[in-house]
Amino acid sequence: MRYSVFSLLAQALNGQKGWKPAWRDASPKDEYDVVIVGGGGHGLATAHYLAKEHGITNVAVLEKSTIGSGNVGRNTTIIRSNYLLPGNTPFYEWSLKLWEGLEQDINYNAMVSQRGVLNLYHSDAQRDAFARRGNAMRLNGVDAELLDRAAVRKLVPYLDYDNARFPVHGGLLQRRGGTVRHDAVAWGYARAADQRGVDICQNCEVTNIRVENGRVIGVDTTKGFVRAKKIGLAAAGNSSRVAAMAGLRLPIESHVLQAFVSEGVKPLIDTVVTFGAGHFYINQSDKGGLVFGGDLDGYNSYAQRGALPHVEHLLEEGMALMPMLGRLRVLRSWGGIMDMSMDGSPIIGTTPIDGLYLNAGWCYGGFKATPASGWCFAHTIARGEPHVLNAPYRLNRFDTGHLIDEKGAGATPNLH
Amino acid sequence: MRIVCPHCGERPVDEFVPYGAAGLKRPDASASTSDWLDYVYLRDNKAGMHGELFYHVGGCRAWLIVTRDTRTHAIAEVVAARDQRDAAR
């Protein structure tokens, strides 16, 4: 069924009785051309673009739990393309372009909202760094505006501009950045892929990857063996565990990142604001809750929950930026397992095993990358080689020293 | 999470700074690129028991090796990194 204003009206008159499930709950067949491991945003987007861009429809997405239960449904929903380094800027900009056309492409309301992303700076040195980043973005055709303090104040009057330690000096604004309803991204891609014949198999955990003579032949799952010509791994926080099934060790550590939502309030924050003196970012969901997050807890973790000291730290940062937050109550908090790579940039590419492709290392920022990641991964799987946009993200960049270290933090995953 | 420091006793986790996997062996300067790749970048990143360095910055300032289940955060063992190094000699 195509969603449109007419289908909406027809269903309204019909007592909403005619809606069909948005995708089939499939069981895996014996054999596929491509098996995707992981039904998060990236896995589902990959399946959609494999079918749509490359005509490969004999595809299964195997998800150990339910789709959307991983990081795609746990993030703070921010999208942007304000990157400095050559490998990153074109990739994330392509992602933003795909977001801009996504809802028409998949015929699903993902509530893409280009409400702007404002990164604050608090010192002269930080202003210079932001000016440089803004210039790099504009050279690549990406929108960026460097704002002074007065301009920021006009946009978001409620910050603590004269905070004794971290006064707000200005900000770098990307107006085309914003937020997207994260669950809808998983559901929308699932529906679009399903309509082109992709099988989305939930509660189907991959337990082993079978390799013969250096080539993949399929995966063992909790629902039996599934033969596959090609296998794409898109398991986010569990990437190291899944890759280990094929004998690969990755330049990745898994860490927990927490996020929070406050009780709902009237419209207050109509953009995304990030604190420049620490790690704190905030926006308001359409339901009214303030959604915010910060730093990793810092130690390796596969538990999807964080510790209290980090909550305290994060809320202190929030209070330093927006003292009025102290009047609100935190409604919920949760954690997601991040695939933190050694240079803070993702990996999308081939592996030393024929027919095995890897999509991992998304750190904090994989939600905004979902469309381009799926698009590039589909290209890589279909053609057996990367697209120019994801060529810099190859796995063996660590062997050759071609790292993409946006933050300059070195091989310390918990600092990226 | 609370860590029982062998020198200071049970202390809250925010007194400590985590510093990645313990037990990595720095290769000889003449070692191959792949040995260096292994040491600098590749990690087991296990779901299960994991040895990790923690620096007790808010206490004795010693480096500790904390062995912890990464699925539950339950700590099995804490030793001073120095003791483990000396034992290995």
Ligand SMILES: Cc1cc2nc3c(=O)[nH]c(=O)nc-3n(C[C@H](O)[C@H](O)[C@H](O)COP(=O)(O)OP(=O)(O)OC[C@H]3O[C@@H](n4cnc5c(N)ncnc54)[C@H](O)[C@@H]3O)c2cc1C
């Ligand atoms: C708190 C938090 C806030 C964030 N905020 C932002 C943000 O504002 N902006 C942004 O761009 N990014 C953000 N991110 C990062 C972003 O959410 C992730 O990088 C991205 O969602 C990862 O890709 P994914 O959607 O495919 O992952 P996931 O949804 O985690 O998908 C991976 C899937 O693989 C499945 N899986 C794992 N092992 C197996 C197996 N053996 N067999 C079958 N299936 C398996 C998992 O169950 C999971 O569903 C945030 C993350 C967190 C946790």
Ligand SMILES: [Zn+2]
């Ligand atoms: Zn101590």
